[in-house]
Amino acid sequence: MTTSTPADPLVTRMRPFGTTIFAEMSALAVRTGAVNLGQGFPDTDGPPEMLAAAAEALATGANQYPPLAGIPALRHAIAEHEQRFWGLERDPDSEVVVTAGATEAIAAAILALCEPGDEVVCFEPYYDSYAASITLAGAVRRPVTLRPAETGGRYEFDEAALRAAFGPRTRLALLNTPHNPTGKVFSGEELALIADLCQEHDVFAVTDEVYEHLVFGGEHIPLATLPGMRDRTLRVSSAGKTFSCTGWKVGWATGPARLVSAVQRVKQFLTFVNASPLQPAVAVALRLPDAYFTEFNARMRANRDRLTAGLLDAGFGVFPSDGTYFVTADIRPLGGTDGIEFCRALPARSGVVAVPTQVFYDHQDAGRHLIRFAFCKRPEVIDEAVRRLKGQA
Secondary structure, eight states, rough: OOOOSSSOOGGGGGGTOOOOOOHHHHHHHHHHOEESSSSOOOOSOOOHHHHHHHHHHHTTOOOOOTTTTOHHHHHHHHHHHHHHHOOOOOTTTTTTTEEEHEEEEEHHHHHHHHOTTTTEEESSSSOHHHHHHHHHOOOOOEEEEEEOTTOOOOEEEHHHHHHHOOOOTTTEOOOOOOOOOTOOOOOOHHHHHHHHHHHHTTTTEEEEEETTTTTTSSSOOOOGSSTTTGGGGEEEEEEETTTTGOOOOOEEESSSHHHHHHHHHHHHHTTSSOOOOGHHHHHHTEEEEOHHHHHHHHHHHHHHHHHHHHHHHHHEEEEOOBBBSSSEOOOOOOOOOOHHHHHHHHHHSSSSOEEEEEGSSSSSSGGEEEEEEEOOOHHHHHHHHHHHHHHHH
């Protein structure tokens, strides 16, 4: 008797997910020698105090398994950081868990909280791991589309669409603010509406706040600080963006003990633990003086302004970015109609890599003409990219 195996061994629900667009475009940058303004990683290292602390930890034996929840020094530093900047009080022993980046924290939260068939309200465009994690849990996405406003160009959502996304099967709301890829910073009024809907429908919230210190317009307000939300919100952040160490993959989730415990019980079977010698270094970074965070923000704001001006000069339509590492651009003024085709051709045509944002939508037509550029690069790199985009290479 002969048997055959399926042509694609991957489980059916995950087949729509191929190689991430970030990996594809970064590989294209390497092959073509293009300036990579696609993937959101800095081209400079983080604060020297943090790097020195990591080197010391490596040299002094901090190389074995840390505790499942993370080393005490880091958990205490995370709790202090949330109190210092956002007025949130956390018990470092029961309300903080260290994860392998924010991506693991989000995945573990969704896997821990969602049964098959549960619904997750989120905003599109969304970071691509959200869709994959929801699918892994057997849950269902209920995306609400962010669209540039006709006046001012900042991304907005329709209140009626958000209300309609909540229903009897809604289990959690997944919110990213400051928002990747749009650069939107959700306002106090918008957050109050989300908080009201979470409480009205008795659902949890998971908030991805990795860009908490990169706000250039408006104000970052953690959803957990709103009335009635502390006990139903898991707040996720990481060291990668704030301290320019994206490769370290040190993140965390904070919230009420029952939610953090649920995340930890799933996390232990994903990575178990991670980054033992890097955890004490992140603890040092979180306790840096306010001047570090102010100067970091000012540097990224200047980069945003530099890239925005250059893209406008090169003929793109550009939407305001109030936060994150990113600015989105409209390719239609340059004759483009499809972001994927445009970005795949851009390295050969101009020697620059960007990311098509349509891959972050369920309703792809809403973002077909939009692409994302990262400005977390040295000024001279941004200038070279702009020079190439203007056809002067």
